[in-house]
Amino acid sequence: MSAVDTVRNRLDALPDVGLVVAFIASIWAVMLVLAIAVGGANWANLAAGFIGSVTVLIGGYAILALALNLQWGYTGLFNIGIAGFMAVGAYTTAVLTAPTDPAAGAVPGLGLPLWVGLIGGMAMAAIIGGLAALPALRLKADYLAIVTVAFSEIIRLIVNWDGLAEVSLLGVPIGTGGATGISFKSANQVASTFINGVGQPLVAAMEGVGVSGPNLANLTYGILLLLVVAASYWVLARITNSPFGRVLKAIREDETVTQSLGKDTRLFKIKTFMIGCALMGLAGVLFRGQAGYISPQQFRPTITFYVFAALIIGGSGSNTGSIIGAATFSGLLFYLPARLGENVSLGGTRAPGNIIDAVAGLGSLDPLPLLAYTISNVSTLRFVLIGVVLIYIIQNQPDGLLGHRNEPATSVSLDRPQSGSGGEADE
Amino acid sequence: MSEPEATARQETAVTSDAIDSPLLVVDGLRKEFGGVVAVDGATFSVAEGSLTGLIGPNGAGKSTTFNCITGIHEPTGGRVTFDGQSITGLPPYTLANRGLVRTFQIARELSEMTVLENVMLAPGGQVGESVIRSVTPGLRGDVIEAETAVRDRAWETLEFFEIDHLAHENAGNLSGGQRKLLEMARVLMTDPEMILLDEPLAGVNPTLEEKLLERIHELRREQGLTFLLVEHDMDVIMNNCEHIIVMHQGSVLAEGDAETIKSDERVLEAYLGGDV
Numbered sequence: 001m002s003a004v005d006t007v008r009n010r011l012d013a014l015p016d017v018g019l020v021v022a023f024i025a026s027i028w029a030v031m032l033v034l035a036i037a038v039g040g041a042n043w044a045n046l047a048a049g050f051i052g053s054v055t056v057l058i059g060g061y062a063i064l065a066l067a068l069n070l071q072w073g074y075t076g077l078f079n080i081g082i083a084g085f086m087a088v089g090a091y092t093t094a095v096l097t098a099p100t101d102p103a104a105g106a107v108p109g110l111g112l113p114l115w116v117g118l119i120g121g122m123a124m125a126a127i128i129g130g131l132a133a134l135p136a137l138r139l140k141a142d143y144l145a146i147v148t149v150a151f152s153e154i155i156r157l158i159v160n161w162d163g164l165a166e167v168s169l170l171g172v173p174i175g176t177g178g179a180t181g182i183s184f185k186s187a188n189q190v191a192s193t194f195i196n197g198v199g200q201p202l203v204a205a206m207e208g209v210g211v212s213g214p215n216l217a218n219l220t221y222g223i224l225l226l227l228v229v230a231a232s233y234w235v236l237a238r239i240t241n242s243p244f245g246r247v248l249k250a251i252r253e254d255e256t257v258t259q260s261l262g263k264d265t266r267l268f269k270i271k272t273f274m275i276g277c278a279l280m281g282l283a284g285v286l287f288r289g290q291a292g293y294i295s296p297q298q299f300r301p302t303i304t305f306y307v308f309a310a311l312i313i314g315g316s317g318s319n320t321g322s323i324i325g326a327a328t329f330s331g332l333l334f335y336l337p338a339r340l341g342e343n344v345s346l347g348g349t350r351a352p353g354n355i356i357d358a359v360a361g362l363g364s365l366d367p368l369p370l371l372a373y374t375i376s377n378v379s380t381l382r383f384v385l386i387g388v389v390l391i392y393i394i395q396n397q398p399d400g401l402l403g404h405r406n407e408p409a410t411s412v413s414l415d416r417p418q419s420g421s422g423g424e425a426d427e
Numbered sequence: 428m429s430e431p432e433a434t435a436r437q438e439t440a441v442t443s444d445a446i447d448s449p450l451l452v453v454d455g456l457r458k459e460f461g462g463v464v465a466v467d468g469a470t471f472s473v474a475e476g477s478l479t480g481l482i483g484p485n486g487a488g489k490s491t492t493f494n495c496i497t498g499i500h501e502p503t504g505g506r507v508t509f510d511g512q513s514i515t516g517l518p519p520y521t522l523a524n525r526g527l528v529r530t531f532q533i534a535r536e537l538s539e540m541t542v543l544e545n546v547m548l549a550p551g552g553q554v555g556e557s558v559i560r561s562v563t564p565g566l567r568g569d570v571i572e573a574e575t576a577v578r579d580r581a582w583e584t585l586e587f588f589e590i591d592h593l594a595h596e597n598a599g600n601l602s603g604g605q606r607k608l609l610e611m612a613r614v615l616m617t618d619p620e621m622i623l624l625d626e627p628l629a630g631v632n633p634t635l636e637e638k639l640l641e642r643i644h645e646l647r648r649e650q651g652l653t654f655l656l657v658e659h660d661m662d663v664i665m666n667n668c669e670h671i672i673v674m675h676q677g678s679v680l681a682e683g684d685a686e687t688i689k690s691d692e693r694v695l696e697a698y699l700g701g702d703v
């Protein structure tokens with residue numbers, strides 16, 4: 001039995017909510033252990049910092065993976081323009097909520113409340129997603145992929161373009177900020193205000209053990225983001241466990257058959273694509289734009305690849321798997337190695353300057369130089385790790401951690417009705 | 428074996444005046460693939476409530492005709508009329524919603540979905556196919572109610588086709604014959620008016636074959652369904668179909684009841700002429 005099988009069997013035994021909670025809690029525990037091991041007297045603050053950051057990452061990737069799971073995992077719509085749709089959401093929110101009287105040199109916006117900005121961002125991402133899907137609806141699946149990647153690049157070029165950095169729209173000065181980016185209402189600030197207001201006693205108690213205010217605020221934000229994940233999960237589970245979700249699965253399997261059974265698959269595809277893009281837009285703001293600042297740099301196409309990696313690891317086609325995959329990818333493969341590299345040192349062994357020197361140490365049966373080299377270069381090498389894990393999963397567990405599970409697309413229990421089973425004795 | 432023959436005879440009499448009210452009319456249908464002319468001016472009609480056979484040697488254009496009628500392929504020329512309205516070139520979902528459905532010669536099960544999901548997909552106009560209704564708490568009550576009904580019907584259908592023990596199995600794990608049964612079960616769940624069956628009995632065991640044919644006759648009697656059946660087994664065609672259309676090289680070679688077809692020189696030639 002392979003390692004993944006063992007993990008899978010353990011995961012299977014738990015109900016979905018328990019599974020996700022247990023999984024994230026164990027990542028927190030790993031972070032706590034790391035903080036205690038390397039933090040000395042400062043361990044509590046370090047732990048709060050680690051756990052806060054990892055939680056925000058998990059939350060962000062979970063929303064993205066859930067959205068991609070709806071589009072790709074369920075419906076087979078190959079969206080490789082995730083970064084672009086995130087940018088649409090984030091920039092729309094930014095333009096809607098940036099202050100009308102910004103600091104010197106910054107771009108003004110419409111000064112609307114954050115919640116209006118979030119709704120606007122999701123709506124705009126949905127609309128742009130719908131536009132991207134329109135021409136592709138008549139074409140085969142592969143064309144959608146090309147169209148989405150083209151859209152995503154066009155969007156990035158547009159927001160990077162000086163010409164739109166600051167313009168006057170019907171006399172109102174707004175803009176994207178071009179390459180410099182744009183500042184707007186910070187979602188993180190909301191968490192900070194919340195914890196410093198209602199949570200004042202907690203803040204005081206935490207400061208007593210050395211946890212700084214900003215770290216606690218960030219942790220609060222991470223937990224709020226997990227609540228957004230929970231809400232998204234709830235909505236998506238209801239969408240997918242329904243006759244609507246059944247049609248989506250059928251489209252993924254064989255669109256012609258689905259049409260032959262009377263389903264206008266174009267409508268289903270476009271709705272699904274818009275819902276997924278709206279969620280991606282939301283993640284664009286809450287994840288990439290959490291601190292109230294965005295620039296084109298934050299929406300490079302690599303993030304699209306990361307979301308695919310997260311979903312493939314977790315199991316495409318499973319909502320629970322999407323979250324587990326997001327946590328595994330962002331927490332264990334992306335964040336943890338980087339923190340290990342920063343904080344772990346091997347006593348007296350200094351890391352060699354290059355891989356040749358590092359491997360040379362093996363000649364004299366001394367693994368320490370290689371180990372030290374690995375640790376000091378871990379933020380680069382983790383990409384090798386991600387690649388290896390992906391190849392392993394695709395080769396050995398193409399369904400990912402949870403994709404093999406049957407999450408039937410229906411709103412009711414599928415057991416045979418009582419009366420039916422009585423009459424079927426002649427089998 | 429003599430009983431179905433008797434039924435067929437009986438129904439032949441009905442057909443001669445029923446042909447005045449054709450449900451499906453195919454007129455000069457043409458389909459080219461590059462240089463290949465797969466259907467070459469096929470013209471025939473199918474009487475409402477009939478079980479009409481469509482036969483012909485391999486490559487005669489039967490499946491392509493089905494594809495053109497049901498909107499899978501856009502015909503290069505000709506007209507198709509269903510229930511008095513032109514349906515030429517309409518998409519498959521529009522036709523299915525009007526009651527015209529088909530099965531595929533090579534079964535196309537939705538392999539990563541369970542057998543039950545495959546069958547539950549089929550019924551038309553399910554309230555839960557609206558996202559809003561499926562998500563919004565207050566509205567989901569209707570969805571649950573409709574789902575329960577669909578589920579119960581799906582189980583009954585699976586029981587009839589004797590694949591209920593495979594309900595929770597992925598459809599991709601079924602045997603060839605079981606996939607054919609699943610195809611039949613699925614189209615029946617759409618509440619159709621007319622079903623085009625493309626070799627539905629190939630690979631189905633004889634006992635079940637009898638049962639399926641019986642069911643077809645029963646659906647005609649009780650619900651007035653119309654069937655157009657492609658089948659290579661001549662006994663099945665001759666014993667069950669009151670009207671038979673013979674295609675050869677893309678066009679209709681002969682039409683008539685079993686006796687007429689059996690004694691038609693050209694039909695014999697087409698079958699013996701090296702095409703089979």
Ligand SMILES: Nc1ncnc2c1ncn2[C@@H]1O[C@H](COP(=O)(O)OP(=O)(O)OP(=O)(O)O)[C@@H](O)[C@H]1O
Pocket residue numbers: 460463464465466483484485486487488489490491492532
């Ligand atoms: N998609 C396609 N592209 C090109 N040629 C095709 C296509 N579909 C069918 N043909 C050609 O059209 C002709 C008729 O094929 P069709 O499948 O309609 O025959 P059929 O009567 O159903 O035969 P069978 O009894 O073997 O199923 C064949 O010569 C076939 O090669």
Ligand SMILES: [Mg+2]
Pocket residue numbers: 489490491532625
């Ligand atoms: Mg054929």
